[in-house]
Amino acid sequence: MLRLVHRDAQEVLRAKLQDAGFAPVRAELCARLFVDASRDGVPSHGLNRFPSFVTSIRAGIVDPSAEPVRVASLGALERWDGRGGPGPLNAYACMDRALDLARQFGIGAVALANTNHWMRGGNYGWQAVEAGFIGLCWSNTTPNIPPWGTAERRVGNNPLVVAVPRAAGPVVLDMALSQFSFGALADYARRGEQLPVPGGFDAAGQLTSDPRAIFASGRPLPIGYWKGSGLALALDLIAALVSGGQATHQIGANPAGETAVSQVFIAIQPGWGAPEAREVVANEIVAYFRGNAAPGGYHPLFPGESSLAQRADSDAYGIPVDQDVWERILAL
Amino acid sequence: MLRLVHRDAQEVLRAKLQDAGFAPVRAELCARLFVDASRDGVPSHGLNRFPSFVTSIRAGIVDPSAEPVRVASLGALERWDGRGGPGPLNAYACMDRALDLARQFGIGAVALANTNHWMRGGNYGWQAVEAGFIGLCWSNTTPNIPPWGTAERRVGNNPLVVAVPRAAGPVVLDMALSQFSFGALADYARRGEQLPVPGGFDAAGQLTSDPRAIFASGRPLPIGYWKGSGLALALDLIAALVSGGQATHQIGANPAGETAVSQVFIAIQPGWGAPEAREVVANEIVAYFRGNAAPGGYHPLFPGESSLAQRADSDAYGIPVDQDVWERILAL
Numbered sequence: 001m002l003r004l005v006h007r008d009a010q011e012v013l014r015a016k017l018q019d020a021g022f023a024p025v026r027a028e029l030c031a032r033l034f035v036d037a038s039r040d041g042v043p044s045h046g047l048n049r050f051p052s053f054v055t056s057i058r059a060g061i062v063d064p065s066a067e068p069v070r071v072a073s074l075g076a077l078e079r080w081d082g083r084g085g086p087g088p089l090n091a092y093a094c095m096d097r098a099l100d101l102a103r104q105f106g107i108g109a110v111a112l113a114n115t116n117h118w119m120r121g122g123n124y125g126w127q128a129v130e131a132g133f134i135g136l137c138w139s140n141t142t143p144n145i146p147p148w149g150t151a152e153r154r155v156g157n158n159p160l161v162v163a164v165p166r167a168a169g170p171v172v173l174d175m176a177l178s179q180f181s182f183g184a185l186a187d188y189a190r191r192g193e194q195l196p197v198p199g200g201f202d203a204a205g206q207l208t209s210d211p212r213a214i215f216a217s218g219r220p221l222p223i224g225y226w227k228g229s230g231l232a233l234a235l236d237l238i239a240a241l242v243s244g245g246q247a248t249h250q251i252g253a254n255p256a257g258e259t260a261v262s263q264v265f266i267a268i269q270p271g272w273g274a275p276e277a278r279e280v281v282a283n284e285i286v287a288y289f290r291g292n293a294a295p296g297g298y299h300p301l302f303p304g305e306s307s308l309a310q311r312a313d314s315d316a317y318g319i320p321v322d323q324d325v326w327e328r329i330l331a332l
Numbered sequence: 333m334l335r336l337v338h339r340d341a342q343e344v345l346r347a348k349l350q351d352a353g354f355a356p357v358r359a360e361l362c363a364r365l366f367v368d369a370s371r372d373g374v375p376s377h378g379l380n381r382f383p384s385f386v387t388s389i390r391a392g393i394v395d396p397s398a399e400p401v402r403v404a405s406l407g408a409l410e411r412w413d414g415r416g417g418p419g420p421l422n423a424y425a426c427m428d429r430a431l432d433l434a435r436q437f438g439i440g441a442v443a444l445a446n447t448n449h450w451m452r453g454g455n456y457g458w459q460a461v462e463a464g465f466i467g468l469c470w471s472n473t474t475p476n477i478p479p480w481g482t483a484e485r486r487v488g489n490n491p492l493v494v495a496v497p498r499a500a501g502p503v504v505l506d507m508a509l510s511q512f513s514f515g516a517l518a519d520y521a522r523r524g525e526q527l528p529v530p531g532g533f534d535a536a537g538q539l540t541s542d543p544r545a546i547f548a549s550g551r552p553l554p555i556g557y558w559k560g561s562g563l564a565l566a567l568d569l570i571a572a573l574v575s576g577g578q579a580t581h582q583i584g585a586n587p588a589g590e591t592a593v594s595q596v597f598i599a600i601q602p603g604w605g606a607p608e609a610r611e612v613v614a615n616e617i618v619a620y621f622r623g624n625a626a627p628g629g630y631h632p633l634f635p636g637e638s639s640l641a642q643r644a645d646s647d648a649y650g651i652p653v654d655q656d657v658w659e660r661i662l663a664l
Binding site: 072073074075076077078079102104105106107108109134143147148149150152154155162163164171173175179197207223224225226227228229230231233234235236237238240241242244247248249266268269270271272273278281282284285286288289291292298300301302303 | 404405406407408409410411434436437438439440441466475479480481482484486487494495496503505507511529539555556557558559560561562563565566567568569570572573574576579580581598600601602603604605610613614616617618620621623624630632633634635
């Protein structure tokens with residue numbers, strides 16, 4: 001495992017993106033979003049993913065120069081077209097626009113069609129809380145989990161982000177609607193470990209904690225069984241209807257793979273009155289959730305807590321990256 | 333099991349509510365919301381719950397004459413005070429207001445403080461889709477599930493409703509963030525049945541499908557383990573901060589039980605252009621989710637599908653109610 005200086009890592013990625021056709025300012029932001037993911041402990045959607053991202057640009061699947069455009073407005077709700085551009089830049093622009101709308105109307109929403117994988121969804125939650133707003137966003141995906149009770153993959157694991165600002169550490173939930181993301185399953189499989197709880201079905205249709213059996217059957221489990229598959233369906237409907245973009249079944253029909261996905265970005269003013277008073281409330285809620293330390297000092301983690309801890313570690317010791325990943329990036 | 337004529341059932345409840353101090357129009361609406369829940373197959377939050385609702389009014393916990401008032405506005409986002417009034421009426425009024433805001437701004441949101449249990453959350457999802465809008469709403473609750481990894485109940489099972497209009501049957505997800513609602517656990521326990529999947533921990537800290545063991549330990553499971561408890565925390569934070577009302581830990585500190593809860597209602601225009609074109613998209617998405625019928629004609633159910641089926645049955649044969657429940661209502 002290498003440890004990279006933040007600025008150096010970002011500079012390498014920026015240069016690679018410029019070589020791939022990104023304008024300088026766009027290369028800079030896109031590089032930061034990839035590096036931020038690894039800095040916060042999500043390498044599966046950070047540096048580990050960068051080589052395939054560049055490949056998708058060279059293959060013409062992602063257009064590095066396409067910028068999103070607004071195609072309709074109802075006031076606090078807008079529809080944007082991502083025009084097949086880079087997912088992280090499109091998502092960042094649309095959360096930014098939702099934040100502007102929330103400044104004006106208290107709540108603002110942007111539905112984005114025709115975009116690409118946003119990589120680490122949590123980035124756009126952090127973007128909202130760093131601006132002082134509540135952020136909600138989700139993406140649809142290719143069909144990759146079976147609805148509860150069936151063996152055919154007919155819903156996406158549509159990642160959902162819910163972020164709430166707090167000076168002492170925002171709560172940033174960033175979760176796929178499958179019990180384990182595909183990145184997490186792959187990590188357990190590579191380490192030869194069992195999952196801590198059942199994550200899908202084996203070929204015989206039995207619940208299993210063996211990640212390799214789940215890859216073999218192609219049947220990962222939605223969170224909460226029928227509840228997660230129902231939520232995934234509802235989020236796909238909203239994303240596709242409001243954006244006018246593709247739904248999961250259309251994304252899955254594309255032989256080129258997952259592209260032209262639909263996303264929703266919502267920003268909300270976190271309340272009225274003095275920010276200090278809100279901090280007191282948020283701190284009380286989080287402190288109660290964490291509870292009294294169990295023997296050994298164990299606390300339940302709030303969403304975003306481990307990201308903050310990894311960020312502090314990365315800032316002190318450098319951003320961790322697998323040596324082979326870094327070599328692949330340098331060789332791009 | 334009795335079967336009641338809809339109008340007769342509603343008339344009985346209306347009269348009981350008027351006796352308990354509701355103004356006529358408010359009694360009518362509140363009665364309908366209770367009857368609708370049983371009509372749609374959710375008696376746990378319909379007729380079964382009516383006697384304890386009337387008791388809470390007589391005990392002075394719920395003020396039948398209190399109407400919600402707007403206390404602040406940012407345009408498309410408003411803060412309302414429920415003033416300790418009846419939860420179903422407050423919730424209905426606030427979703428109605430969110431719909432008005434969505435008509436004006438494309439998206440609208442109302443955060444409601446100081447309200448009471450809304451009974452069947454799905455009612456407000458149906459309210460949104462019947463008006464032609466997407467609806468999202470949630471409530472916080474008293475702390476009733478332990479965050480993942482602990483044994484102390486420190487988050488609510490904060491019910492979440494996500495509703496999408498569709499002429500051929502809207503998708504209305506209405507779910508507690510515990511794997512099983514307390515009503516569902518009680519139903520399995522009464523029938524002496526095991527849960528279909530683990531629903532909590534037993535006294536020894538092992539996952540169990542025995543509903544009585546879960547009542548004994550007081551440790552029901554959040555959906556998706558750590559994911560559901562993180563989502564419950566985030567929804568509590570948003571409800572409390574934006575409404576200015578109580579958070580879960582404050583609700584739990586009240587010796588009088590669960591009162592003065594906080595809720596959020598969001599309505600969204602379901603898209604642009606011709607409604608007919610949106611219907612085509614929504615129908616495609618739902619048809620894909622349901623897939624090809626398995627042997628025996630089995631389809632995965634979309635959220636709201638069983639409510640529609642039960643509604644048709646109720647309209648044909650009468651609204652089902654346990655005889656003892658109905659006798660308790662008549663004796664109120």
